[in-house]
Every structure is written in structure tokens, then in C-alpha cells.
Amino acid sequence: MHRKAILFLSPSWILLLLFFITPMLLTFGFAFTNLSLTGTDAANIQFIGFQNFTNMFQDPEFRISVFRTLIFLLFSAVVGQVVLGLILALLMKEKRRGFRRFIGVIVIAGWVTPEIVVAFCWVAFLSDAGTFNAILQGIGFEPITWLFTFPMVSVIIANIWHGTAFSMMVFQAALDDVPKSVQEAAVIDGASRWQIFFRVTLPIVKGSIVTNMMLVTLQTLGVFTLIYTMTGGGPGNATQILPIFMYNQAFVNYQFGYGTAISLVLLVIGTVASLLYMRFMKVKL
Amino acid sequence: MWKSAKGVCVFMLIFILVTMAACSSNTESGDGKKELTVVYRSPGSVDSLKNFFDSGVVDEFEKEHPDIDVKITPITASEGDYFSKVALQMKSAETAPDVVSEDTFMLNSDANAGYLEPLDDRLSDWGEWDNIIENLKSGVTAEDGKVYGVPSTSDSRGLWYSKELFQEAGLPVPWEPKNWDEVLDAAITIKEKTDGVTPLFMQVGKANGEAVSMQTLEMLLYGTGDTLYDDSDKKWVVDSQGLLDSFNFISQVYDVEKVGPDFSVVMSGQSGNVAFQQLFPQKKLAIALDGSWNARNWAENGAAPIENVEEKIGFAPMPTQNGQEPGAITMSGGWAWAIPSKADMKEEAWEFIQFLMEKDNSINRSMTDGNLNTRTDAVEVEEYVNRPFAKESQAYLENAQFRPANDKYPAVSTQLQTVVEAIATGKLTPEDAVQQYKAGVERVVGKENTKVAE
Secondary structure, three states: OHHHHHHHHHHHHHHHHHHHHHHHHHHHHHOOEOOOOOOHHHHOOOEOOOHHHHHHHHOHHHHHHHHHHHHHHHHHHHHHHHHHHHHHHHHHOOOOHHHHHHHHHHHHHHHHOOHHHHHHHHHHHHOOOOHHHHHHHHOOOOOOOHHHHOHHHHHHHHHHHHHHHHHHHHHHHHHHOOOHHHHHHHHHOOOOHHHHHHHHHHHHHHHHHHHHHHHHHHHHHOOOHHHHHHOOOOOOOOOOOHHHHHHHHHHHOOOHHHHHHHHHHHHHHHHHHHHHHHHHHOOOO | OHHHHHHHHHHHHHHHHHHHHHHOOOOEOOOOOEEEEEEEEEOOOOOHHHHHHHHHHHHHHHHHOOOEEEEEEEEEOOHHHHHHHHHHHHHOOOOOOOEEEEEHHHHHHHHHOOOEOOOHHHHHOOHHHHHEOHHHHHHHEOOOOOEOOEEEEEOOEEEEEEHHHHHHOOOOOOOOOOOHHHHHHHHHHHHHHOOOOEEEEOOOOHHHOHHHHHHHHHHHHOOOOOOOEEOOOOEEEEEOHHHHHHHHHHHHHHHHOOOOOOHHHHOOOOHHHHHHHHHOOOOOEEEEEEEHHHHHHHOOOOOOOOOOHHHHEEEEOEEOOOOOOOOEEEEOOOEEEEOEOOOOOHHHHHHHHHHHOOHHHHHHHHHHHOOEOOEHHHHHOHHHHOOOOHHHHHHHHHHEEOOOOOOOHHHHHHHHHHHHHHHHOOOOOHHHHHHHHHHHHHHHHOHHHEEEOO
């Protein structure tokens, strides 16, 4: 019986090993080499120890990219998508079905739109001669070069617009699962609406919140297309978060090894953030 | 049950084998001809090289070589992405093209990586090699001293200026500044005497990548007598008086005298198009330090045609810092035809390159794409020289300098772009910029490969 199970599982194991685990280990290994797309290093890969990492931590560009990544993460993922998603889900709770559907479809439209299309929509909206400036001029304001003057705010808003629906749906499902009887019991005990929310509802949906925050965080750490299309990481380096920095090192400067090392740092940031959420919310997954 | 399962397995095995065979590389096209793949970068909508190939050149070659089927496969991508894609293609014999168009600044890196075939043996038997401009040959020679490409197009850089605006401001036309101060003074005069005009445009926005290094910083630096890289001891020069002076000039233009364009224009990746397709034709830009290829914007079929353009716009040589020898300077780049080391039809590829470089074909290509020709005898062809600005652009090649033929150049160039932008926006003083550049280059190339100029 046991042997048969191994036999039947082996194809999937082999595939996983070949296409998933091997590349992962290779990535880890390449971070310690001078792997390059072109040049002498491309013909002659060498193990260079921690040099990529020492270079990285000495690079002021890298440090500021990490800082920007955290800002982007905090405002577009945690504050933006999670909080806004929760508020939307709460507001829609126990509203009429038609209303829920109507609002739901609008929010989800942002989520189902492919990232590249979202980026183009926002460029069209915020560009110097874009829709938003046309409206502003129509009501008598001076046009503003949004993508140049407020680049970080622009990409954060675009990412919130794109991602909020996901959080909203997760929270809707979680809130629907909160038993009515518990809330009714709280009402009978004389709890106020705020107390019910913070003391009863929130603790029950805590698990969903942490799971959602982790998913949204990992998703946001991987945002590339949106920013690359909207600002290219600029102006200057104002919106160069780690994925863009990594791309520039790997595909503009052709230093693949260095780029791979940066990707490991991204992985660490994602892991640390996830652990922090779990610790902070006292949830075990 | 088992019988049919076995049948299914056998069928699937055959299916897999057949598809794998169909996928494997195959240089025979359907009619038994050998397929010669040619790869180059297409900028997208206006692909002048494609127009050139389609104008009958390929047909003619195929007629002369009935056994060869030339397959033109442009890669539509930005410059940076093109280099990545081509490098990945050349890595494997399965995907390597037979003829590849290489930017001369990537040629050395790709040669060092072992992606390209040295051409020296073939060149010695090729009579036309002597007709290629001598100066350009250093651009296709790698660090190992071997030649890896045949220069196919070239370019020069200089000062574009609006003759109309110069006349309005009472500046001399034709203009030929003798040193940097005269350039700056002209820009200041324009600022004082005209209204709503950008006096001097130089690329400083990181979004424009290599243009910042080559069109701005190197055009200045190589006119001071200092260089980025010392070929004699193979070290990067990270600190020199020339570098500081170049940074100072950028600071003067953008930060002190404020004669540069609006930052919202110059920081965007579209700044070149805005400058040459909108500002110049609208008489809103007086001077721009940029490349010879911009002239094609104003041609009849260009993006922003200007009638009698030579009466309205001029192309002056970029002076050296204090007018020292040779008086003017240009950086030069351009593209070359090369053969990947993993190409499977090298002989045929070489035939095709020779064919493309024949005088008529080479001139015809320059006529279609507006770049400079790489042959010495091009200047004898009237229709070539009579194009607007062709004579000046071609003449500046005499003082052409090339970017360092070193693998690390792209990474060093990125460091330059960062500090140049910071200087222009006033975030770094020129002195601090030198220090930051020094630290940055030491990090990417290793301190042992750098030096400070005496």
C-alpha cells in the first residue's frame, strides 16, 4: 500500500523537484556568485561569498530603496488595502443585496483589471494632459504634474485602487461567518456598537485579517509592472522600490548575481513582516 | 484494460517525440533553403531598417544566393531590453541568430562573454575593410584586440541651435562657440532677451539612461582632456579635475544660472521627443546638446517636419572646455553587424554582412535611417551629403571619442546618471557628487580597479 502511494506520488515529486525546488536552490546559490548576463563574468562564473551583500548594504541607493519599499508597503497594503477593504466590507454588511452587488462589482472591477491596464489607466488619468488635470482646469484650478510632483502618492493610490477588492472580499466572507447569536448576546449585555466591533467581531475575524495582511503584503512586495509603467521608478529614484531596484541591477547593469541577492532580501522582508503580523495579532496559523 | 492503457502510453510517447522533434532547431526552411536569421532592434512604429530591407535588398541577395532564405527578425524593445534579449538568444545554439546588430558599446561585453565570433581572419581577405572610417574601427575592437563587428551606422553629437531665436537675441549666426563659457553665455543671453524660451537643453534625467552619460557628461568630460577610463593601466578614473569641471558646468546650467528646461520635461523619459519634436519646431528651445540623428525628426517624413530646416536650425560642434586642441569634441556610438559564436551559418552570415556593406547598399541604408555612414567614400556621394546637416555631422566624426570598452561600463554609467541628476536638481554639490561617484564606482568595479587622476 505504502509503496504504491510513493509510486503514484513520484511524478508530482519529480516535477516539483525539477521545476520548483531546484530553481529555488539555484537562486539561493547564484546570490553568492558574480553571475552576469554579459561580459567576462558571463563566461566565467565565480563564487564570491558575501560580496553581493556587502556591496548592497554599502549602497545608499539600496538603503533608500528598502525605506521606500516599507513606505509603499505600509500605505498601499496595510493602511490602504486592508483598512479600506475592512471598512468597505463593514459598510456593506447587512445592506440590501442589490446595493452590495452594485458596489461590489465596481470595487472588484479594479481587481480583475490586469496590472498593466491599471497602470495605463492611471497614467491616462494623472498625466500632465490627463483626465484629472482636464477636470481641474474645468473648475478653474492650475493643472498639476501629478506623476512628477507626487510620484509616490500616485503609485500608492493606484495600487490601493487595484488591490482593495481582494481584502474586501476576504473580510466580507469572514464577517458573514460571525455568528449572529454572539452579537445579539453582546447587545443584550448592553454593549455599544464600537464595543461590539472591537471586542466581539474583530477578535473573531482576527485570523482572516492576519492571513489577508500576509497575502496583501507579499503581493505588494512583488509589485513591479504598475510602478515600472507609471513612473519607471522615477522621477529620479523617487519610486524605485526594491523590485525595480532589482530589475535595474539585473537587466540594466546586467549583474544577475547582485539582482538575485536583492531578491533574497525581498524574501526576508516578506517573511519578517508576516511573522510580525502573527506575533502582533497573537494568531497561530 | 491493461492493453488499452499500454496503447495510450505508446501513443503518448510517440506524440511527445514527434512534438519534440518539431520544436528542435531547424535551419532548413520548407523549400529546402537554408535559413539565415538576422536580428536587430526595431524602435517600433517607424522601423527604417525594415524599410531598407524591404526595398529589394533582401530579394537581391536571395537572387544571388538561391540556396539562402534571409529571415529578418526585428526585436521591438527599448535599448536596454534589446541587449538582454539578444544576449539570452546568443547564449544557446538553439536560438542564436546568424547575423546580429550590436550596439558598439555592448560589443566588448558580449565579446568577453564569448557570445561573438572574432572577424579578423575574414576581414583580412575583405577589400572593403579599408574603406571603413579608421576611427570607427576602435569602436568594434574588444579588449583582447580582436575585431568583433563591422560598423554599420554611426553618429556624432553637437549643439543644435535655433537660428531664429539666436537672431532675435542678437547672437551670431552661424554660431561656433570656442569654449564652454561661450555656450553658457549664449544661454544666459537667450534667457535675458527672449520670453518663454528654454535656453539650453541637456539630458540629465535618469529616465533617459545612457543619454545622460553620453550626450551630456561624456561630451563635457572628454573635452577637458580627462577620461572615464584609462586604457593604458585599465583603471577607472574616479576623481579628476575634468570630472569636477564637468559637474560644475551642469550645476551652472541647471542650478545656478537656471538656463535649463523645466524639470517636468527633462526628467521624463520622453524629454528627447519633447525637445526635438515640440520645443524646437515651436521656437521654444534655443540650444540642445544632443545627437546627429535628431535631424530625422524634421525631415519630410519625420515626426515634426520643418521646411527649409537649415535656415532655421543649425548644428554647431561642441567646443572643448577652454578651446584646447582639437577645439571640438564628439562622443560617437553606432551599431555594428556581428556574428554570434553559436550561429550555425557563419559563412553565409559573413556573405550577407559583406553584401550589406557594399557601397550602394550602405549608402542606401544611411539614406533611409538618417544615421551617419561608416564608409570613407560616403562623402563623395552627393545625395548623401546633400541631406540637411549630413556634412557637419559626418565632419565631427574626425574628433570622435568612444566609450570605455569595458564590461562594467553599463554599471558605471548608471552611477554617472544618478549623480548628474542629483547635481542638476541641486541635491548634490559638484564636489560631493565627485565623492559619491567615486564611492559608487569603487563599489561596482572594485577599489583596486579605480584611480584618482594626478
